[in-house]
Amino acid sequence: AQKVTQAQTEISVVEKEDVTLDCVYETRDTTYYLFWYKQPPSGELVFLIRRNSFDEQNEISGRYSWNFQKSTSSFNFTITASQVVDSAVYFCALSEAGGSYIPTFGRGTSLIVHP
């Protein structure tokens, strides 16, 4: 069973629109970590955020915000007022205590922001 599901394969928006990237995860562990990474065309994944399972507080960093809801096993990522530089593939990942904390990545969501 897929442990991290990113149902949106590709999202296309126009600059300044808000966009939400969905991430649904599956785990039986009570201790786990969730991550978001950005992969620009250059290839390297860039860390955006880490959240542990005991901290459901939402977080905002500039135009980025994350909504963690254990009740729905979701960790969604919103970009406010999107910019062309936000165009990239975004990956959600899960690392579990039972999996020796090796991260499992979703298939990614390709975000295209048009000027």
Added chain:
Amino acid sequence: DAGVTQSPTHLIKTRGQQVTLRCSPKSGHDTVSWYQQALGQGPQFIFQYYEEEERQRGNFPDRFSGHQFPNYSSELNVNALLLGDSALYLCASSLGATTNEKLFFGSGTQLSVL
């Protein structure tokens, strides 16, 4: 502060050949993990090296092997290449063997097997 560097950037091989990919971790990091990313997919964990030993391994055959050197750099070796080994190979570094820390990735080596 140098980030994670990988070489070569691109590589073309034929079936049955062997390949070696190289990675230098971010300065101050002692742990290196390797990932395979097929087109349109997320990275898949191959293995992790810490203190020159393989600490964790993903679901990859023995054709995939690695090494870590005293300066923490690492190599990924793939023997008897198959067409399905064509992918972007990413190296990630971190501090300590606990992998719930954030990872720093290199830009990868694009391997094409013909």
